[in-house]
Amino acid sequence: MGLRERKKRQTRRAIADAALRLFTERGYEETTIADIAEAADVSPRTFFSYFPSKEDVVFAEIDERLAEVREGVARRPAGETPLQSMRRIVFEMIDAIAAAHGEYGAIQVQLILERPSLQARALKRMNDTEQHVVERLTELSPDIDEVDAIVIAGALVGGMKAVITHCRAQGYDPEATRNAVDRALAIVEHGLGSVPALTHPVP
Structure with a gap:
């Protein structure tokens, strides 16, 4: 990432942090864009x-994480199975998810x-990400059943969304969040391991 892009990301995060701080201190409706x-x-x-809009600033950090999911799905080493890819992508995100906006x-x-x-x-946002995962899985495993791909994407994205939402709502610290995500991923993997297309490496 170049200097210009880094500065743009810093400004974006500064705006988002300021917004969440004001929403906490003053309330959402009471806080204006000014x-x-x-x-x-x-x-x-x-x-x-x-x-x-003001609504979109609430999702600033979430959008960054979802972008990382899409980038991670596209960046797949040769010989890695789709199931291994999922675990790698999720774990690459864990530290960022666990630490980001811990206060808010x-x-x-x-x-x-x-x-x-x-x-x-x-x-x-969730639907768009699931669709992207479906499309990428179909590219990587052309023989995968369409329904299997839809269920896989829903299980992965939905499961991670559910556990992260719970951890943030309950105020989990980064270590507890990582442990919770690891447990959630193990549950998802247990079910997805039954899909042959996920366990065979693709050249």
Whole structure:
């Protein structure tokens, strides 16, 4: 990542951190975009160059993690089985997920669970990620059954979403979060191991 991209990511994270802090201190409805921009030391115009709306800033860190899932699925070493790929991708994400927004993780989950508009945006993100995983699995394993691919993507993305949501809502520390994710992944792997297409390496 070049200097320009690093600075853009830093600004994006500064805006998101300021927003979550203000949502915690003042409340979501009471916080304006102007408030967030001021707290992040940027202009409202700069805010809108990073986020289309106040709702989208809630998902800033989630969007980064989902992008990492998509990148990880695409970056697959030769000879690695799809099942091994899934474990590698998830574990590459664990440290980032466990550490990111530890202070504001609970308010992030609370905001999403309490507001239908945020729930709809969260569902759209999950559906898009599942579809990407399905497409990539089909590319890597052309013989995989379509239903198997859909179930695999749903199990992986849905399972990780469920455990991370729980850990953040309960205020788990990074180590506890890693342990919970590892247990969740073991459960998912147990079921997915029955799909032959996942356990055969692809050249």
